[in-house]
Amino acid sequence: MRQVAxxxxxxxxxxxxxxTLSTASLVPPVTSCAALLAGLWIVLLVRRTGVRSLxxxxxxxxxxxxxxxxxxxxxxxxxxxxxLALFGWDTALTxxxxxxxxxxxxxxxxxxxLLKVLSLGGGGFAxxxxxxxxxxxxxxxxxxxxxxxxxxVLGIGFRSLIGRRGE
Amino acid sequence: xxxxTRLSVGALLTMALVLTGxxxxxxxxxxxxxxxxxxxxxxxxxxxxxxxxRLVVSRRLESHRLQEDTPLQxxxxxxxxxxxxxxxxxTDLVPASVGVIDGQRSCxxxxxxxxxxxISYAVRPARGEHVFRCASVICFGPLALPGSELxxxxxxxxxxxxRVENLEEIDIRPRQTRVYSGTVRxxxxxxxxxxxxxxxYAPGDDVRRINWRVYARRDTLVVNEHEQERIADVSVILDAxxxxxxxxxxxxxxxxxxRAAASLAVHFLAAGNHVGLLIYGDLLxxxxxxxxxxxxERILDALARANPVDKVVxxxxxxxxxxxxxxxxxxxxxxxxxxxxxxxxLGTLRARGxxxxxxxxxxxxxALATPTPEHALALRILRLRRVLxxxxxxxxxxxxxxxxxxxxxxxxxxxxxxxxxxxxx
Numbered sequence: 001m002r003q004v005a006x007x008x009x010x011x012x013x014x015x016x017x018x019x020t021l022s023t024a025s026l027v028p029p030v031t032s033c034a035a036l037l038a039g040l041w042i043v044l045l046v047r048r049t050g051v052r053s054l055x056x057x058x059x060x061x062x063x064x065x066x067x068x069x070x071x072x073x074x075x076x077x078x079x080x081x082x083x084l085a086l087f088g089w090d091t092a093l094t095x096x097x098x099x100x101x102x103x104x105x106x107x108x109x110x111x112x113x114l115l116k117v118l119s120l121g122g123g124g125f126a127x128x129x130x131x132x133x134x135x136x137x138x139x140x141x142x143x144x145x146x147x148x149x150x151x152x153v154l155g156i157g158f159r160s161l162i163g164r165r166g167e
Numbered sequence: 168x169x170x171x172t173r174l175s176v177g178a179l180l181t182m183a184l185v186l187t188g189x190x191x192x193x194x195x196x197x198x199x200x201x202x203x204x205x206x207x208x209x210x211x212x213x214x215x216x217x218x219x220x221r222l223v224v225s226r227r228l229e230s231h232r233l234q235e236d237t238p239l240q241x242x243x244x245x246x247x248x249x250x251x252x253x254x255x256x257x258t259d260l261v262p263a264s265v266g267v268i269d270g271q272r273s274c275x276x277x278x279x280x281x282x283x284x285x286i287s288y289a290v291r292p293a294r295g296e297h298v299f300r301c302a303s304v305i306c307f308g309p310l311a312l313p314g315s316e317l318x319x320x321x322x323x324x325x326x327x328x329x330r331v332e333n334l335e336e337i338d339i340r341p342r343q344t345r346v347y348s349g350t351v352r353x354x355x356x357x358x359x360x361x362x363x364x365x366x367x368y369a370p371g372d373d374v375r376r377i378n379w380r381v382y383a384r385r386d387t388l389v390v391n392e393h394e395q396e397r398i399a400d401v402s403v404i405l406d407a408x409x410x411x412x413x414x415x416x417x418x419x420x421x422x423x424x425x426r427a428a429a430s431l432a433v434h435f436l437a438a439g440n441h442v443g444l445l446i447y448g449d450l451l452x453x454x455x456x457x458x459x460x461x462x463x464e465r466i467l468d469a470l471a472r473a474n475p476v477d478k479v480v481x482x483x484x485x486x487x488x489x490x491x492x493x494x495x496x497x498x499x500x501x502x503x504x505x506x507x508x509x510x511x512x513l514g515t516l517r518a519r520g521x522x523x524x525x526x527x528x529x530x531x532x533x534a535l536a537t538p539t540p541e542h543a544l545a546l547r548i549l550r551l552r553r554v555l556x557x558x559x560x561x562x563x564x565x566x567x568x569x570x571x572x573x574x575x576x577x578x579x580x581x582x583x584x585x586x587x588x589x590x591x592x
Contacts (some may be wrong), residue, residue: 051172055172055176058176058180059176059180062180062184062199065199066184066187066196066199069193069195069199070191070195070196075195075198078195078199079198079199079202082199082203083202086202086203086206090173090206093172093173094313097256097313098256100258100272101256101258101271101273101275102271102273102274102275105256105274105275105276106275108254108275108276109307112253112254112307112311113311115311116209116311116312120205120206120209123202123205124201124202124204124205124206125202127201127202127204127205128198128199128201128202129198131194131197131198131201132194132195132198135194
């Protein structure tokens with residue numbers, strides 16, 4: 001499972017680097033940052049470090065993806081990169097969770113994990129592709145509502161994370 | 168907990184991307200949030216799917232009381248009384264002091280409604296009391312999405328008694344014995360097996376005990392007497408001071424001390440004696456003297472809980488409470504000894520009329536396999552010091568058993584403490 005997590009994240013980094021091919025000036029910084037994150041990811045997986053380090057790397061990767069998307073990188077590749085990194089992180093967490101179990105049982109779960117990556121990743125990508133293709137205009141009230149709802153969820157998420165650290 | 172981490176991180180990232188997209192009015196960023204939204208939504212659904220599974224866990228231990236180094240078979244059964252779980256991971260939380268020697272203490276499999284899964288493994292627990300508290304369960308929803316994580320309580324205790332070695336014969340000669348017949352020679356004439364002496368005939372004496380040869384020679388009636396055999400008061404003292412039990416190797420000398428104390432106490436109890444136990448270290452842990460199997464279990468229980476402790480009050484053996492021991496009885500001290508003060512204390516006890524056997528595990532037989540020249544010199548000095556202390560004790564009438572820990576206790580005991588062994592020397 002760890003190898004799968006590793007491969008997914010590295011593929012994500014490659015996809016993110018490839019997304020910058022449309023704007024030549026972005027290639028060196030983004031590629032080096034992506035390579036750095038991929039290297040860090042491999043080290044974290046090999047050293048079996050905690051969830052917090054893995055999550056921080058994912059957050060950094062998503063931040064880099066946003067920057068690439070804003071700087072005019074190929075949007076489909078940026079989405080694919082984010083999806084790969086997300087499922088790399090998810091697979092790493094699953095690998096940690098099932099560490100104590102016998103290898104035979106782990107293999108069965110790994111197949112399900114692969115199915116999950118394909119179905120949820122594929123679904124997410126399709127949805128993002130639809131969003132990129134269909135241009136819609138949101139009204140001010142809808143945008144405000146969506147923004148406020150996001151803020152509330154963001155607050156709840158932070159509180160839940162901080163609360164758990166205090167436990 | 169891991170499911171909550173994923174859910175929180177997924178929700179946070181999604182909302183952060185949505186907000187960034189809305190503020191910057193960039194659909195590329197908003198599109199990035201959608202796969203994260205799908206993932207978070209699927210996680211939330213999986214959480215709902217596996218919420219509150221009705222699982223019943225039970226553990227069966229092969230035995231709740233066993234001897235050191237005996238493997239223990241543990242079987243954990245988990246029954247699903249709710250709806251089926253696509254994947255259920257169950258891990259038995261074994262105490263840290265218990266090592267798994269065979270089998271798996273966890274399983275990961277689908278568990279349909281009404282189905283039962285079981286885990287079977289063997290452990291080899293160390294001496295002491297071990298508590299198996301609960302089993303950790305993680306439920307995976309469809310597509311291996313992690314759902315609820317639970318710790319299901321199922322408490323079980325196992326008590327591991329120290330290893331007891333069979334000792335053949337120990338010849339003790341306390342100055343005072345009890346009135347009941349036993350196996351200890353009491354230095355009193357009467358009914359017994361060993362010849363003790365002769366005395367003039369008194370009316371009422373058994374005619375069969377008259378010594379006819381003396382009568383033929385002197386024309387007076389003399390009867391033979393045999394040495395009475397009675398039971399004795401035996402107090403086993405276990406030295407649990409940390410400074411006396413140097414941590415050399417694993418298991419350290421203290422483990423051997425406990426095994427020796429257990430073997431000796433069990434041996435004296437089997438011979439019908441009145442045996443008590445004092446563990447000298449943390450506090451004065453006194454097991455009141457008694458007879459028989461119940462007393463055996465009491466003593467083994469106390470020894471199973473014994474641990475070396477560093478207490479200033481009990482730094483030397485001066486605070487051994489002699490009033491606990493019957494006067495002129497037999498004391499069996501199990502200690503690696505450490506200095507001249509200990510020798511003085513044992514000398515004082517000897518002067519008060521106690522018969523003392525000192526079983527001293529030699530900690531230096533556990534020393535480093537490849538010592539440096541400095542270590543070798545230090546070990547040599549310590550060994551010489553120990554020989555000096557033990558010879559001083561032997562000089563004041565203490566029966567000393569210098570136990571090489573690479574040998575079973577029965578060997579030096581048979582050689583030094585049995586009647587046959589002493590005759591052979």
